Amino acid sequence: MSDKQNSHLVIPERIQIEGVFACNASCIMCPVHAPSERKKGVMKLELFKEIIDKLEPYKEKINKVDLWGLGESLMDKKLHLKIKYAKEKGFKGLAIATNVELLDEETAIKLFEAGLDTIIFSIDGIKKETHEGIREDLNFDRVRENAERAIALRDKGGYATRFVVRLYARSAIMMSGKRIVSIGLHVFLKIKKILLFVTMYTYGVVKLRTWERLKKCQKFQLKFHATIYLTA
Numbered sequence: 001m002s003d004k005q006n007s008h009l010v011i012p013e014r015i016q017i018e019g020v021f022a023c024n025a026s027c028i029m030c031p032v033h034a035p036s037e038r039k040k041g042v043m044k045l046e047l048f049k050e051i052i053d054k055l056e057p058y059k060e061k062i063n064k065v066d067l068w069g070l071g072e073s074l075m076d077k078k079l080h081l082k083i084k085y086a087k088e089k090g091f092k093g094l095a096i097a098t099n100v101e102l103l104d105e106e107t108a109i110k111l112f113e114a115g116l117d118t119i120i121f122s123i124d125g126i127k128k129e130t131h132e133g134i135r136e137d138l139n140f141d142r143v144r145e146n147a148e149r150a151i152a153l154r155d156k157g158g159y160a161t162r163f164v165v166r167l168y169a170r171s172a173i174m175m176s177g178k179r180i181v182s183i184g185l186h187v188f189l190k191i192k193k194i195l196l197f198v199t200m201y202t203y204g205v206v207k208l209r210t211w212e213r214l215k216k217c218q219k220f221q222l223k224f225h226a227t228i229y230l231t232a
């Protein structure tokens with residue numbers, strides 16, 4: 001690409017790379033199992049490396065790399081290799097989000113060793129019935145055990161990985177009308193070493209006028225965030 005073309009490039013501060021489009025859970029608010037023309041699966045390591053190589057010249061402008069999309073990150077058995085590759089190339093702010101069910105000891109250590117900066121736990125309550133009522137097909141006791149073990153391993157090994165807990169505020173759901181949009185509202189709380197944020201999805205009829213305005217904002221949003229889907 002020429003310098004002139006390069007000067008017009010918009011490089012987002014935050015890049016999201018969808019490593020997995022599939023999930024071992026069925027959460028009540030999630031469309032992952034809805035019919036889709038997109039093929040389910042895991043992004044190949046070679047493709048991931050190719051994406052990272054192409055982004056490398058712009059890495060100073062990229063502050064965060066989110067390694068998840070619509071799916072469970074830990075279904076990718078080569079995730080630690082992807083993280084290692086991106087870290088070695090000098091990318092910062094690497095994060096995954098996980099429902100924690102597959103976070104066994106070996107996986108946790110591999111992620112820490114690879115240099116992962118952030119793990120976001122999706123845990124929706126301190127009671128079994130609350131969590132399992134939202135995150136169907138998951139076992140709260142195993143999720144809790146996995147999360148607590150990972151934190152202990154991180155502390156014992158002195159790894160730099162930070163943990164964030166994300167909650168889904170079910171009570172905030174309101175549904176009406178046929179046209180629906182979700183708006184995420186993140187509330188951040190810092191409790192000891194763990195950052196907690198609550199995602200509230202509110203639903204409602206969106207007037208066309210508002211939607212048109214949102215579309216006009218897309219160019220502006222691209223400066224901050226771009227998503228690369230599974231097949232790139």
Ligand code: SF4
Nearest residue numbers: 023025027030071099
């Ligand atoms: S764990 Fe995540 S990707 Fe899987 S069903 Fe729940 S919200 Fe969707």
